[in-house]
Amino acid sequence: MTRWSTRLLLSCAAIGVGGGLVGIPSFYLFTTLATAAPFLMGLAAGFYLLPGTIALAAFRRPGVGFLSTMLAAVAAAPFVPGSFTTLYGWLYVAVLLEVPFALLGYRWWRAPVFYVAPLVGTAFYTWTWWTYYDIGGYQVWAQVALPTLLLGTMLLFTWLARVVAARLAQTGAMRGLRLPEDRRRTAAAAPGDRAGTTSAEAAPALPAP
Amino acid sequence: MSVRVEDVRIRHEGRTAWRPDGVTFAVRPGEVVLLLGPSGSGKSTLALALDGLVPHAVPADLEGRVVVDGTATTSTTVARLSEHVAMVFQDPDAQVVTGTVLDEVCFGPENLRVPADEVLDRAERALRAVGLWERRTEAPDALSGGGRQRLAIACALALGSPVLVLDEPTANLDPVGTQEVYAALRAVVADGTRAVVLVEHDLDAAVDLVDRVVVLDRAGRYALDGTTREVLADRAEEVAALGVWLPVATLAALRLRGAGVALDPLPLTAAELATALDACDELPAPAAAAPTPAAAADPVVQVRGLTVRRGGRTVLDDVHLDVPAGAVLALVGVNGAGKTTLAQAVAGVVPPPRGTVRVAGVDPARTPPRTLVRHVGFVFQNPEHQLVRGTVADELAHGLRLQGADDATVAAAVEDLLRRLDLTAERDVHPFLLSGGQKRRLSVGTALVTGARVLVLDEPTYGQDRERAAELLALLERLVAEGTTVLLVTHDLQLVADHATHVAVLHEGRLVTTGPTSAVLAGTALEDAGLLPPPLARATRQVRRHPAWRAVTRLADLPHPGAPAAADRGAGATVGAGA
Amino acid sequence: MSAAVAVARAWAPDVRPGFLRRLNPLAKVAATLPAAVLLVVWHEAAAALVLGGVAAVLLVVGAGLRPRVLAGLLVAAPLAAAVVGAALGLWVAPGTTTGSPVLVRLGSWTYTQAALVEGLGTVARLYAVLLLTSVGGLTTTGPDLVRASQQQLRVPYRVGWTALAAFRFVPRFGHELAVIRAAHRVRGTDTGTGPVADLRRYVGYAVPLLAGALRHAERVALAMDARAFGAHPTRTERYRVPWRHRDSALVATTWAVTLATWLLLR
């Protein structure tokens, strides 16, 4: 199998579409908050991380977070206010999710790396929305609510995505696609762990023979 | 042009067993080869190996060689091979990539960089061959299940491959859809230039098309190979003993042979069986028809004036239905007739309008789900949908825990069910990792565990081989003997004839007929609703010389020494051993 | 319109009226992007009115939208936006609006004219961005957008077709989700209220939904591979979504309008 087999591509599509559809109610909430109470937007922001983080945690391969996020955007677009224009919003998330792993050379996939994106994301969105909505002119509690809610929900959804990915692995649906968690000493093209078993999850990767 | 399989063994990544395990055969131009074997023997895996998907796209070890047109599949690419060997898969939904029928057929040739004009040319020829050219601008979703499988065949034709591999192409279809697919396939092989490899459980529809049969045994080893008649008729007992299913006509003849009626040669199709029976001067009287169960005083399921509208269409139209306690009622109808909708309304899965349904004494529309599960259990068509926990044992315990049962009760009930479902060894496995048949049994178990008196099953034999279907039917029969009432949706009319006490026929949302099985099968209700009679009835209705035989629809009605009248047709081994 | 008809229509070339539908999807994106970005960074209600107005005109004359959709977009939406804008004024800190005339007074709490103007200004910008993005969003089908990214942006066709396959997953998964919900209700897991129960429910839906989705993806991938998908670096594309002079003209005009707005109202 090449690194981007048709199966991997379509599996990203599956996670993207699944995540995109389950999140549709949240996107409506997001749009409502974005117009009526922007400092509460954080409440509905976490869903945007879901498909990409699930894909990264599930396959542990470069690019899957980006692709799944963008496919979630494409799939959900016809059903949300703003249609295909929502793609811009997702694009930031798609890049944001990949960066921490890219900086580590896509070799190390343990929990801490997953929590970098929510932290950076909180900082980034607090800054953008602050300037966009002039949150500085709002009451103090609203100013505090913006970053707090953002951070809270983003962390929550990152955690949730990892739980879902782990449970998915138990179902055996990712046989042959999931790579080991720690690949610092092995070649990037390590074989898929077998049937996504939990043992392979815990065991440190063996050096390539 | 030929395909040769040379001592092929395949092991999926993460598995220890080789399935198939050492198979050798060749497919010659113009030949239709049927690949048979029990579930899990590796037929699908072998089919995937024929065009290189194993090992190129599916992670698996392959030993031996598959040689296509002189080249080993391992030394070329799937794309190259697709010009020689084209595939049609079981699930029509999983093969559709584009949004219109025409685009779908063009997809393959476009990938091969065929110039646009020629792409359209090929598409037109392929669509005309399967009778879909007039519908080329529609979405594939608008086609019936049979239509979508014909589309898949057209897609394979458009690639221009001289070999066509079909893996259970009719498993999801109603009998008419199945016939459509085989009619299309017959037209495709008519000129003798294309070879076909077919994997199929439903032999009744396929057998007259097949030239050669290759049989695998349970361990995936190569068991038999020969012309259709050599394998299915001359060695019928051996095939049956392998647990592989036979055409109903052949089974009937084997049963008759046991009763001293030797039909020679053994018939393979309904028409042949009728001819063979007529050739006998004398036939023993068929066993008395199954005693009609006395209608219980108060029906356990009552449907009154149920109308359901979905998406602006009337899906169910003023349905009235009574199911007596202890009955096995089969709900039949073509694809889209409203069977699932009715079954789900009865079980309260989609709550019906208030006052239209009473089941086991409650109205599903007014009963909270947690209470309802104590009265009626529902088994979804796809068992994976209703499995919600991480291990088999937890799955069974789930319903009881929600009812507030204490741990000791739960543990005892779970142990008991695990044993009855034959899942004790799998108690700690994730439910999704079970085989198809095991998943189905588990989903039935989850519906039973809360002690429901009524069990509703949506196509319980869908995607199962005959052996698994028989296992499940045996389980249901035990439950019915213990007083459970069963409502099942199915497309398998021989199953209906053999196992159901009552039949309800749905057509375009209306309940056209309901009554005891023998009465419904004797009439023309099935044909009127666009269905076909069960295969055995199709044969016996053509019998001229023995009028008493024309009413025979059940295998159990055939005279058979020693076998109890209730012996079910699922007992493939019994047939083999008894003969 | 049934799902099947919608699928076929989205797939085939768009023949509904409206010249915007005949333009390259990327041209529509490129044309409106600078204006939308400008309104995000530049807090000027007048510019929002001008640029939003241009977008509205384009939508009326060129999108071939049904009257009901147009009414929703150009009448109902701005009315709702005005209400929301008034609400936005509620959050504005009192310190920033001292001295402005008081509109409502409840005890010590006041709602000032400045707060109202501030809220309406923000909403005007949001609404203008919505109109601008609708120019492309409401006149482009998903498959066309994918084809254009493939043909003009050189997105690899395997990725483009993955997106096309994703469109086809949507109706199926919508249905699967409904079935899984029903099944969970039948199994009695669908009980309990409150955020924790909701979260549990979501995970409970997500795992079977995604596991089923992954299995489906695996089968579709096999079917595509079996039909020579990815055989060559390129493939025959029968639908062209060309970039024509009129696309360049649209982009040039709208960029000029955006620039002029900025220069004049700065």
Ligand SMILES: Nc1ncnc2c1ncn2[C@@H]1O[C@H](COP(=O)(O)OP(=O)(O)OP(=O)(O)O)[C@@H](O)[C@H]1O
């Ligand atoms: N992708 C896979 N990964 C791992 N094991 C697999 C995979 N597909 C099939 N198997 C296993 O390989 C064996 C053969 O499976 P296969 O699907 O070829 O059987 P089959 O003869 O087609 O059965 P059926 O009649 O039920 O379709 C089975 O034990 C099955 O569990």
Ligand SMILES: Nc1ncnc2c1ncn2[C@@H]1O[C@H](COP(=O)(O)OP(=O)(O)OP(=O)(O)O)[C@@H](O)[C@H]1O
């Ligand atoms: N939610 C829905 N929205 C619109 N139409 C629906 C919906 N659910 C079912 N239908 C339509 O109602 C009809 C009956 O559907 P149902 O699933 O009950 O048929 P069925 O007899 O079970 O068919 P099959 O044999 O294919 O399973 C079909 O034509 C289907 O398209």
Ligand SMILES: [Mg+2]
């Ligand atoms: Mg199979």
Ligand SMILES: [Mg+2]
């Ligand atoms: Mg159904």
